Amino acid sequence: MTRSLLPILVALLWLNSAVGQVKPSKPPLELTVEVVAQNYCAASSSAAELQMNLRLRYTNVGNERLILYKGHDLFYQTKIRSKPGGEYKPYEVVFLNARYFDEEHESIDQSAPSKVFVVLSPGGAFTREMTVGIGVVNDEASRGNFAVRPGSHTLQLIVSTWYKSRPLAQRLRQQWQRKGLLWFDPLSSAPINFVAQAPEPLRPCKPSNKISQHRDIR
Numbered sequence: 001m002t003r004s005l006l007p008i009l010v011a012l013l014w015l016n017s018a019v020g021q022v023k024p025s026k027p028p029l030e031l032t033v034e035v036v037a038q039n040y041c042a043a044s045s046s047a048a049e050l051q052m053n054l055r056l057r058y059t060n061v062g063n064e065r066l067i068l069y070k071g072h073d074l075f076y077q078t079k080i081r082s083k084p085g086g087e088y089k090p091y092e093v094v095f096l097n098a099r100y101f102d103e104e105h106e107s108i109d110q111s112a113p114s115k116v117f118v119v120l121s122p123g124g125a126f127t128r129e130m131t132v133g134i135g136v137v138n139d140e141a142s143r144g145n146f147a148v149r150p151g152s153h154t155l156q157l158i159v160s161t162w163y164k165s166r167p168l169a170q171r172l173r174q175q176w177q178r179k180g181l182l183w184f185d186p187l188s189s190a191p192i193n194f195v196a197q198a199p200e201p202l203r204p205c206k207p208s209n210k211i212s213q214h215r216d217i218r
Contacts, residue, residue: 025116027116027185028060028066029068030060030061030187031057032056032189033057033156033157033192034054035192038051038194041202041204041206042199046137046139047199049134049135050135053130054131056159057127059125060120064122065181066180067113067118067183068118070116070120072106074163077095077097077157078094078095078134078156078157079093079094079156079158079191080094080148080153080155080156082151082152083153085137088149090102091143091148097131097132107178113179117130120180135147136197136199149196150198151195152193153196154191156192160186161184161186186200194218
């Protein structure tokens, strides 16, 4: 197995373990998501690509300081569901968004949290933005597994907060405990509403690598 594939597989396993997992209590780190902007471009005469700019807010709702990884190696599982009562049969679209740079070294295994971590005091928050893309098709096109029909939907994110091994996370949590509690479990946001518009005459989509972009907000 190549070195570049291992973190991706680890993240997938962690994200999948979070799906449907019952938590005994409310976690001290809360994830909320909002749609900042929606932009459309024409993929074909019967399909459009919707680019949604999302703002993710990580808030410490607990009583102790939390240490959160904020680097570039991040993975997001996006769940989009059609809202009941529409003209189409209910459906769900699930896909993975990722940003991973194998060639860029990050200081993870250190005696203290490096600059790729943020320490959140109780009530503190860290915010970042990311863009996800989804196809929107009309009745002339097949929806497939990665597109939606026009209408009302909900969007939910399940995000990884760690991409290294769990034993390393547990060791660093113990090692850094005087600085705060290292958080490394996946987080799930509450579903939010959005409306997908029907394809119409639009400018053609520019070539894209289909990888989510993100930037941090200080």
